[in-house]
Amino acid sequence: MRILVTGANGFVGSALIPILASRGHRIRASVRRPGVTPVPDTVVTGEIGSDTDWSRALDGIDIVIHLAARVHQMDDPADPDLVIGAYRRINVEGTRRLAESAAAAGVRRMVFVSTIKAVTENSSDTPVTEETPPAPETPYGISKLEGEQALEAVGARTGLETVVLRPPLVYGPGVGANFLRLLTICRNALPLPLGAIHNRRSLVFVENLAGAIACCAEHPAAAGGRFLVHDGKPLSTPELIRSLAAIMDRPARLFSVPPVLLRGALTVIGRGDAYDRLAASLELDDRHLRRTLGWQPFWSQEDGLRLTAEWFNASADLTNGTS
Template sequence: MSIIITGASGFVGQNLIKYLQEKGKTVYPLSLRDSKWINELPKEADALIHLAGKAHDTSNTSQEIEYFQVNRDLTIAIFEEFLKSEIRDFFYFSSVKAVADTTDGILVEDVNAKPFTPYGKSKLEAEQYILNKELPAGKRIFIIRPCMIHGPGNKGNLNLLYKIVEKGMPWPLASFENQRSFLSIDNLSFMVNSILDKRDIASGVYNFADDVPLSTNELIELIASVLKKKVKLWNVSKGLISTIVKVGDVLPLPLNSDRLKKLTESYVVSNAKIKRELGIQHLPISTQAGLKITIESFKQANS
């Protein structure tokens, strides 16, 4: 089976390529950095997995048009080439943020989309274009909406939490009660590979998430258990935290409004649809086991 992957040099791309190759598949990385990709795109393959995109910029320094040029316009261009080719399947890696920046309940695929950021809006417009096109017979399209992806080598908020616990610092946001979904890179790769192998899975939108959400406090406890450190959870008043993040929005402090939201908001994503299509009750790796793998990688990198 031959697979074309854009965004192959990124965290997801590198791990997915390795996983698919271990499953006996042939992978062709495709760079989209200049217009030559149109001539370099193979016209025949079993699947095209479009990972390349502009990620959400937490420093808020990116121009809004950049998101639409990359996440929408480039996706439309490569999707049009897919429609003209003999490639069978098209995977577009969107995001749960394409439909909901916040959620009070459990996020499912048919939610009424209300993205607030240029990142989410650009992803949604690409989704809408793909879903509104007539699909030639024999082809399938999959809109993949992953939640927060993690794994060895991936930085971000998990690494920030790791450093707090590693240094023996207290976690000052324990007063924020939340539940969050995570997605291990191994479960992501398993689901993509399973879709490729099962021809009876229908085209459509699929959330990708691990089976069980965790609170940030539970995540802190998990990190502490891996590091064999004492858990230090401090219930600092939310009012004081709000004052600190306002300063962080102006000065380069470790905590600002965007980071506070990511660390403390509830964001639970349902993976029931994809599991139903795959005919499974549980993903191969539990939420806790996947997070332990990621945490252990931080530990090894810092040893």
């Protein structure tokens, strides 16, 4: 099949394209700006929005996999209206425009890679499923849920097959943002007051996510579906830190602070959100994906963490000029 991948040179796209190629698909990449192109057939579309011209990118395409998105920005403006507007321009209006253009071009299916944040930021005592009522809390999560709804509305109106995939935190070689900071902390063996945390968080290795995306693009039973995906084994934050530190041959310097005191201290300094990311549970149940599409993760979580930590160690050694 001819598949268009938006955001193709990003973290997930870089893992997805080789998997699609290995399965015999012909790939066209959509990127925001000129530069390194992941495949010879690459179209520069600029920042996507309500007026993006997708005609060249969609010519002859059977399936669209939509990865391009505005993700959480550390420098988001303080005005909440400006923040949500910036997310909606790309994640909602941009998605709607692409879906409408795809339907008009005769595309059969569009796979939208969303996020579990479109549903919730935590799972309390019950794992999140596809039946959990969405209650997003952040501009990013709100905009991704609205993007899902915009896509499905276009599908209902035009007959375009739609598939929504909601991953949790994605990790792997090349990862950035918070997971990269965690790798740095583990390599430097910095002490952390997280020893008393007993949460459960689902993760997904980027190669496993890429395999699930390919499955959603190919499987007939995926049409019209919403699916969760993860590696299959939730970890507590201390377990994750200990695993990464052990792979890096570093001590995990964890000490215990009562969670209520830790939350209070972080809230006082304006970092209450950091406590939620580190201490809250966000456990997924992805049996719907596994039963409906027959998907199984190719990589174990242990191997995924090992490959990620080894990549980070090698990158750090190269930067520091060591071996």
